[in-house]
Amino acid sequence: MNTLESYLFVSSILFTFGIFGVITRKNAVAILMGIELILNSANINFIAFNRFGNFQILDGHVFSIFVVVLAAAEAAIALAIIINLFKNIGTVDVDEAKELRG
Amino acid sequence: MDFNDIRIVLYLFLPLLSFIILIFFGSKIKDKSHLIALPIIGLTLLNSLSLLFKSLFSHHGLHLENSIEWFNTGSLVISLGYMIDNVSIIMLCVVSLISFLVHLYSSEYMKGDSRYSRYYAYLGIFTFSMNGIVLSDSLIMMYIFWELVGLSSFLLIGFWFEKPNPPLAANKAFLTNRVGDIGMFIGIMMLFFSFETFNINELVNEISSESIYLTIAGILVFMGAVGKSAQFPLHIWLPDAMEGPTPVSALIHAATMVAAGVYMTYRIFPFLTPDALMVVALIGAITAFAAAISAITRNDIKAVLAYSTISQLGYMVMALGVGAHIYAFFHLVTHAMFKACLFLCSGSVIHAMHHSLHHLDDHHTDPQDMNNMGGLKDKMPITHAAMLISTFAIAGVPFFSGFLSKDGILAGTLSYYHNHHGWTVILPIAGFGAAMITAFYMFRLIFKTFYGKPKKPEIFKHIHESPFAMTIPLILLSVLSLAFIFTFDFNPLHADGWFKDMIGYGKHNFLDMNEIKHGIHHAHDQAMILSLLVAFVGIVASIVFYYLNKVNVDKVSKFLDMIGLYRLSKNKFYVDEIYNLFLYQPFMKFSKIASIVDWDYYDQKFIDSWGWITLKISKLSGNADYNILDQKIIDGTSHLTNFTSKKLKKIQSGIIQNYLLGGFMCLVIIFLLIQQFN
Numbered sequence: 001m002n003t004l005e006s007y008l009f010v011s012s013i014l015f016t017f018g019i020f021g022v023i024t025r026k027n028a029v030a031i032l033m034g035i036e037l038i039l040n041s042a043n044i045n046f047i048a049f050n051r052f053g054n055f056q057i058l059d060g061h062v063f064s065i066f067v068v069v070l071a072a073a074e075a076a077i078a079l080a081i082i083i084n085l086f087k088n089i090g091t092v093d094v095d096e097a098k099e100l101r102g
Numbered sequence: 103m104d105f106n107d108i109r110i111v112l113y114l115f116l117p118l119l120s121f122i123i124l125i126f127f128g129s130k131i132k133d134k135s136h137l138i139a140l141p142i143i144g145l146t147l148l149n150s151l152s153l154l155f156k157s158l159f160s161h162h163g164l165h166l167e168n169s170i171e172w173f174n175t176g177s178l179v180i181s182l183g184y185m186i187d188n189v190s191i192i193m194l195c196v197v198s199l200i201s202f203l204v205h206l207y208s209s210e211y212m213k214g215d216s217r218y219s220r221y222y223a224y225l226g227i228f229t230f231s232m233n234g235i236v237l238s239d240s241l242i243m244m245y246i247f248w249e250l251v252g253l254s255s256f257l258l259i260g261f262w263f264e265k266p267n268p269p270l271a272a273n274k275a276f277l278t279n280r281v282g283d284i285g286m287f288i289g290i291m292m293l294f295f296s297f298e299t300f301n302i303n304e305l306v307n308e309i310s311s312e313s314i315y316l317t318i319a320g321i322l323v324f325m326g327a328v329g330k331s332a333q334f335p336l337h338i339w340l341p342d343a344m345e346g347p348t349p350v351s352a353l354i355h356a357a358t359m360v361a362a363g364v365y366m367t368y369r370i371f372p373f374l375t376p377d378a379l380m381v382v383a384l385i386g387a388i389t390a391f392a393a394a395i396s397a398i399t400r401n402d403i404k405a406v407l408a409y410s411t412i413s414q415l416g417y418m419v420m421a422l423g424v425g426a427h428i429y430a431f432f433h434l435v436t437h438a439m440f441k442a443c444l445f446l447c448s449g450s451v452i453h454a455m456h457h458s459l460h461h462l463d464d465h466h467t468d469p470q471d472m473n474n475m476g477g478l479k480d481k482m483p484i485t486h487a488a489m490l491i492s493t494f495a496i497a498g499v500p501f502f503s504g505f506l507s508k509d510g511i512l513a514g515t516l517s518y519y520h521n522h523h524g525w526t527v528i529l530p531i532a533g534f535g536a537a538m539i540t541a542f543y544m545f546r547l548i549f550k551t552f553y554g555k556p557k558k559p560e561i562f563k564h565i566h567e568s569p570f571a572m573t574i575p576l577i578l579l580s581v582l583s584l585a586f587i588f589t590f591d592f593n594p595l596h597a598d599g600w601f602k603d604m605i606g607y608g609k610h611n612f613l614d615m616n617e618i619k620h621g622i623h624h625a626h627d628q629a630m631i632l633s634l635l636v637a638f639v640g641i642v643a644s645i646v647f648y649y650l651n652k653v654n655v656d657k658v659s660k661f662l663d664m665i666g667l668y669r670l671s672k673n674k675f676y677v678d679e680i681y682n683l684f685l686y687q688p689f690m691k692f693s694k695i696a697s698i699v700d701w702d703y704y705d706q707k708f709i710d711s712w713g714w715i716t717l718k719i720s721k722l723s724g725n726a727d728y729n730i731l732d733q734k735i736i737d738g739t740s741h742l743t744n745f746t747s748k749k750l751k752k753i754q755s756g757i758i759q760n761y762l763l764g765g766f767m768c769l770v771i772i773f774l775l776i777q778q779f780n
Contacts, residue, residue, distance in 0.1 A: 031759075099756060
């Protein structure tokens with residue numbers, strides 16, 4: 001259980017779930033949640049590589065903290081967008097928001 | 103440039119000045135035009151008269167010559183210059199005197215005409231060009247002015263161009279003159295190429311031997327005179343030229359321009375070969391006789407005078423042909439006086455008739471038809487007297503100028519016959535015959551116009567004598583028709599005097615002028631008796647026919663008609679008809695054929711077939727362009743683009759997750775590929 005592969009395996013599963021969620025979910029909030037999953041899978045990777053990569057400094061940790069901060073900002077903006085979306089089209093179903101269709 | 107040069111230049115430029123002023127400022131001057139033109143022509147007249155007196159009182163007469171180079175093309179040097187001798191001085195006097203009188207006369211005759219100033223302008227350019235002919239020292243310069251008088255004649259004949267006939271008459275005159283002028287030009291060039299000069303005096307000096315070439319050249323140059331002086335067969339334009347205003351007829355078509363041909367032939371006379379002179383004499387004789395016969399049956403007063411002019415010009419030409427060139431020039435001058443007088447008198451009558459008709463509001467009666475006149479003697483005494491005097495002159499009655507000159511010409515023809523015998527007998531016959539007929543038809547004119555009962559009393563009632571501006575020229579010209587003026591000798595049968603002394607017999611390159619002089623002198627008595635006789639017969643016949651009305655004219659004409667004579671005269675020897683038949687009709691036929699070939703075949707078939715082919719080709723090309731290039735290739739590209747974009751736009755669904763899926767799949771593929779190729 002103390003090998004790099006096991007961490008990567010977990011993060012891969014998380015990433016796959018995240019992508020799956022982002023692509024299949026119709027609800028904008030659920031998509032946001034999927035994005036969070038993806039970000040966190042990346043965080044796991046950062047930290048795992050830092051731990052097993054013989055790095056003297058804590059670069060991976062710093063990056064993951066950045067990602068968390070970014071995720072918080074992103075969640076705030078994304079929620080604002082969702083609220084605006086709801087205000088404009090009366091739903092948070094992303095399939096309904098296809099103004100850009102060619 | 104000395105005084106004489108300036109003086110000669112003035113001859114040319116005074117009338118030209120009048121022309122320039124009136125043509126450019128005429129619209130402002132209008133009815134005052136004669137106030138400009140008259141003094142200018144008066145100055146020209148004074149100039150001529152002073153020259154004449156200077157010449158009269160100098161022993162050898164004047165002889166002035168000067169020339170300047172006009173242009174130079176290496177070996178060819180053309181110069182412009184003047185040559186003045188006694189003949190040209192007299193000619194200048196005649197031209198400027200009659201021009202002056204006609205200017206004066208016209209101020210009344212043309213009064214109120216809408217183109218009054220232009221009329222005077224044309225008279226100015228005519229006088230200018232006529233002086234140019236007289237002054238020229240070379241044939242080429244003479245030819246230039248020759249064409250200029252042709253132009254002014256054309257302008258003045260067609261002066262009333264809003265009427266139907268004058269423009270036609272002007273064209274006829276111009277085109278007929280063209281025929282003669284082409285001959286003249288060829289003749290001048292023939293002389294130039296063999297003698298390398300245009301100068302008349304140099305030509306006279308250089309030509310020394312007779313040749314057929316010279317004969318042909320001489321006859322060709324004479325052709326110019328045939329056209330301009332209305333000799334048979336180119337005389338047809340002159341009767342039509344009477345469509346112009348009557349003073350113009352007096353100036354141009356009686357006194358001066360038509361005499362220019364005689365003047366020119368007089369100038370080249372010394373080097374005309376005897377053969378050429380024979381042709382000249384024959385043409386003159388035919389013209390004199392035939393025109394006199396044609397004049398008998400004219401009813402238009404001006405037409406009688408027109409044919410009479412042709413006949414008298416024929417006399418002059420005949421005189422040149424028989425070598426009596428001194429009498430030709432003498433007759434030119436006397437004829438200028440009495441014929442101008444006759445024309446101005448007829449103008450006076452026409453003027454009166456016109457006013458009377460205008461008064462009656464009658465626009466259909468012809469004011470020139472003698473059948474509408476009669477008995478005008480008492481109403482127009484001055485005109486009648488002047489016309490009677492000039493008729494005496496033209497008929498060859500002693501005491502009048504025409505007698506002297508005509509007598510000399512007839513003596514010349516008789517002498518010519520004595521020297522040559524044979525067929526030349528027709529020359530005196532034509533001469534005396536024409537003299538008799540002239541006396542006859544001129545008195546016919548007088549009797550029909552001025553005597554007898556008025557044929558139209560209502561017109562007669564309103565006839566008045568013309569105003570002074572018109573009668574003064576008549577009086578002056580009739581005085582100048584007296585024999586005394588030309589001889590200063592009270593013997594009416596004696597032609598010697600200042601005039602003959604001034605001209606002299608001169609010399610001829612091939613003929614012995616002394617012999618001719620003696621011949622004429624010898625034939626003189628015989629000719630005088632005969633000419634008095636024929637004039638007497640003619641006048642008496644006329645009195646019997648038209649004054650006493652003893653003979654029914656209709657019966658006589660019917661009788662003559664049986665042998666075809668009357669009809670011949672009435673139809674002017676069918677010359678116009680012959681031209682119509684042999685020149686005009688074939689030409690029209692030829693034009694018609696040419697037009698058919700050109701239009702129906704060349705244009706319609708050939709040219710239009712090109713059009714048809716072009717049409718077909720362009721249809722094909724249009725088809726290719728539109729249906730293939732445009733529709734298929736150009737539109738095809740856009741159709742393809744359209745089709746592709748229609749297909750491609752489905753990708754752009756607007757559903758964000760699809761994009762993401764696509765992006766993710768691509769990423770996966772890229773990773774797989776990178777893994778593959780590592």
